[in-house]
Amino acid sequence: AQSVTQLDSHVSVSEGTPVLLRCNYSSSYSPSLFWYVQHPNKGLQLLLKYTSAATLVKGINGFEAEFKKSETSFHLTKPSAHMSDAAEYFCVVSGATFSGGYNKLIFGAGTRLAVHP
Amino acid sequence: KAGVTQTPRYLIKTRGQQVTLSCSPISGHRSVSWYQQTPGQGLQFLFEYFSETQRNKGNFPGRFSGRQFSNSRSEMNVSTLELGDSALYLCASSFRQGSYEQYFGPGTRLTVT
Numbered sequence: 001a002q003s004v005t006q007l008d009s010h011v012s013v014s015e016g017t018p019v020l021l022r023c024n025y026s027s028s029y030s031p032s033l034f035w036y037v038q039h040p041n042k043g044l045q046l047l048l049k050y051t052s053a054a055t056l057v058k059g060i061n062g063f064e065a066e067f068k069k070s071e072t073s074f075h076l077t078k079p080s081a082h083m084s085d086a087a088e089y090f091c092v093v094s095g096a097t098f099s100g101g102y103n104k105l106i107f108g109a110g111t112r113l114a115v116h117p
Numbered sequence: 118k119a120g121v122t123q124t125p126r127y128l129i130k131t132r133g134q135q136v137t138l139s140c141s142p143i144s145g146h147r148s149v150s151w152y153q154q155t156p157g158q159g160l161q162f163l164f165e166y167f168s169e170t171q172r173n174k175g176n177f178p179g180r181f182s183g184r185q186f187s188n189s190r191s192e193m194n195v196s197t198l199e200l201g202d203s204a205l206y207l208c209a210s211s212f213r214q215g216s217y218e219q220y221f222g223p224g225t226r227l228t229v230t
Contacts, residue, residue, distance in 0.1 A: 036221075043222050043224055044207065044209075045209060045221070046218070046219075046220070049218065071150070090160065104150065104162040104173050104175065105150075105162065105219060107152075107160035107161075109159050110159060110160075
């Protein structure tokens, strides 16, 4: 079974400072991992995905994440926060099934990122 | 290419009524998944449809049902509405069944009074 834990429900940073959103996962099989962002009253947008290629994944808007199997982590980072980054971020896991397909997406509880001037 | 569209965007219903939500996937996408988002439970998977057949189902009561048409458009139905069904219902489409790369619509905000 797959699960994902986002370690912080709220993160607050100042504009121009680094962002770190933490995520740990659990998966019986080789996982695919994603970060999605949701701005107020909007749907979910895919930021980046890890699918067993490079462990450092670059996404949109300057975000990146590193897959660390030994730590079962997939933390999201950005060197310099922008006001427009204020949103809710979801870490998501989708595990491969024994038969080779993919299961449904399983979402973490979300981390609300606030960016202050 | 147009994104995933959901109608209506907002809906208010009373307890005991039923509701039908609609989702049009991205052109060429054949899989549609539905999710419920609430402050208390977060984002939870409802079901996935591919080629007009339900392929995957989450842990929701039988009051929640869906279907998919030959043009890949999907509808979700909730019967005998309860207050706890108030939520944002999100639809996501993908090219293949069970594909991890899903594209989400803006959601339908359902309020049950």
